[in-house]
Amino acid sequence: MGERRYASARELSPDILLTDIGMPNLNGVDATRHIVREQPDIKVIALSIHADRTFVAEMLKAGALGYVLKDCLFTELLEAINTVMGGGTYLSPRVAGVVVMDYVRRLADSVESPLESLSPRQRQILQLIGDGKSTQQIAAHLHVSPKAIGASRRKIMDKMNAKSVADLVKVAIMGGLTSIG
Numbered sequence: 001m002g003e004r005r006y007a008s009a010r011e012l013s014p015d016i017l018l019t020d021i022g023m024p025n026l027n028g029v030d031a032t033r034h035i036v037r038e039q040p041d042i043k044v045i046a047l048s049i050h051a052d053r054t055f056v057a058e059m060l061k062a063g064a065l066g067y068v069l070k071d072c073l074f075t076e077l078l079e080a081i082n083t084v085m086g087g088g089t090y091l092s093p094r095v096a097g098v099v100v101m102d103y104v105r106r107l108a109d110s111v112e113s114p115l116e117s118l119s120p121r122q123r124q125i126l127q128l129i130g131d132g133k134s135t136q137q138i139a140a141h142l143h144v145s146p147k148a149i150g151a152s153r154r155k156i157m158d159k160m161n162a163k164s165v166a167d168l169v170k171v172a173i174m175g176g177l178t179s180i181g
Helices: 004-012 028-038 053-062 074-085 093-110 120-130 135-142 146-160 165-174
Strands: 016-020 043-048 066-069
Touching (some): 016 074, 028 053, 043 053, 053 066, 053 093, 066 074, 066 093, 120 146, 135 146, 146 165
Parallel strands (some): 016 043
8 A cells, every 4th residue: 555545634634534445446444544543533434335244343443433334324424424523433223233243143152151051940049039038038939948949049159159148149130130229
């Protein structure tokens, strides 16, 4: 990439730059990376026909703060510009869906929630513990003996690496099984 290609950005020093991913004789990802590195005050929004996660991810990694599909309405482009100029990040709705689904898939692949190791009954008991129920109350609610609840609680504590019932309450809250209040 020659210096001439960036001369306009360097000379004009715009607040915002709209760029295409695929331009003749120029790679928009590399151009974005170069411009953001040389002039970090320039905010870049990518315009593209591609909603593919690979293109989106590469542009965002290069430093683009927005990604808008070329078939968007003018009002969406204006919203993207205003959002990015206001310090935010903007993704076209179709692109946002692709990014979120990719993120969720990667999370599922990389991080298994400790709660997933619990059986449905153990999750139910943990929820009741998180709700502040005593062993006797849980036993009465589930129609089992307090001894069975005590044994289940110990198994849950082992699986969750919890040292106390208070730790189990934290796990229940953080896992979304119960809430404070």
